[in-house]
Amino acid sequence: MAMLMKWRFKEEPEQLWVKVIEAIHGSRRTIKKYSGEKKHYLESGKQSSEWIWILLRKPLKEEFPLLFGLAKNKRNKIHDNYKRSQEGILWDWSWSRLPNNSEEKSEYEGLKELLLQQSVGRDEDIWRWKNNMEKGYSVKEIRKELARIIDVNEEPNGFEWSKIATAKVNFFMWRAIEERIPSSVALNSRGMQVGSVDCKICGLAPETANHIMIQCPVVREVWLQLWSWMKIPIRDHNENMKRRIQEKTEWPKKKVNIIYAIHLLAAWSLWKNRNKQVFEDTLRNPAMMVEKIKEESFDWIKLRSRHTGITWSEWRSFSYWNNVV
Numbered sequence: 001m002a003m004l005m006k007w008r009f010k011e012e013p014e015q016l017w018v019k020v021i022e023a024i025h026g027s028r029r030t031i032k033k034y035s036g037e038k039k040h041y042l043e044s045g046k047q048s049s050e051w052i053w054i055l056l057r058k059p060l061k062e063e064f065p066l067l068f069g070l071a072k073n074k075r076n077k078i079h080d081n082y083k084r085s086q087e088g089i090l091w092d093w094s095w096s097r098l099p100n101n102s103e104e105k106s107e108y109e110g111l112k113e114l115l116l117q118q119s120v121g122r123d124e125d126i127w128r129w130k131n132n133m134e135k136g137y138s139v140k141e142i143r144k145e146l147a148r149i150i151d152v153n154e155e156p157n158g159f160e161w162s163k164i165a166t167a168k169v170n171f172f173m174w175r176a177i178e179e180r181i182p183s184s185v186a187l188n189s190r191g192m193q194v195g196s197v198d199c200k201i202c203g204l205a206p207e208t209a210n211h212i213m214i215q216c217p218v219v220r221e222v223w224l225q226l227w228s229w230m231k232i233p234i235r236d237h238n239e240n241m242k243r244r245i246q247e248k249t250e251w252p253k254k255k256v257n258i259i260y261a262i263h264l265l266a267a268w269s270l271w272k273n274r275n276k277q278v279f280e281d282t283l284r285n286p287a288m289m290v291e292k293i294k295e296e297s298f299d300w301i302k303l304r305s306r307h308t309g310i311t312w313s314e315w316r317s318f319s320y321w322n323n324v325v
């Protein structure tokens, strides 16, 4: 071990990062300093298969028993629980429900405190301690990291990550249901000069995210065709996207995840179509859009779900599940 680190442990044993390092490795002895590197890298170790618990002194179920109870996927590895985006690390714990009483909330605060002391390396099995060791522990650095940690499940909208949809499409929907995509109304409210805030396609109403994805008359036809294809009930054309993707009780159980992913893709395609209109002055008709959505979601199903054997004709008729037990 490097002399510097020895010294630091001796002199400042109570520093947060020392605790974290100990927690990761179980002891101080296994820390490695890679020669030639200025920064220190910590191996999380492939043996750390239980949840994020390499961060913790003890396994999650001992350190945060209430949270462990709420976790849907109790055998997840760390990389199953976060997604990387330009906006930071997006933690997705898949709680069966949000922590809602004071004991659970206090555990949750404790967990977040631990998370913001770490940054996740691009390499799955290496977690890099971001603060420069020479500089030591910096509150400012950690606060900066804090701002970059996003927890999907903490979002009041309760957005649910789709494993079938791509990350790009998930992130889009996550923002869109909070009106955080650059629609004319959103840009205007941030003080940008956008000219008219009306819809660029129909011109009949202010262009909000919900108008682009649901309420625009042109868009309604796309949804009608999609519902008919998926054989699910039609819905109110004036509802918002959040409601549309959260109310799944009318969807057949076997197909819930797939129908959900198609909803995400449809919203994304409608947004891209809107951009085509704005930037290229061209527009697809509803039938063409629906066709594109079927094709793209077919790729997802083949590549990103367990239904790899599905054929194009089964997909087109949405009948595959009739033969699946």
Ligand SMILES: [Zn+2]
Pocket: 199, 200, 201, 202, 203, 204, 205, 211, 215, 216, 217, 218
């Ligand atoms: Zn419109």
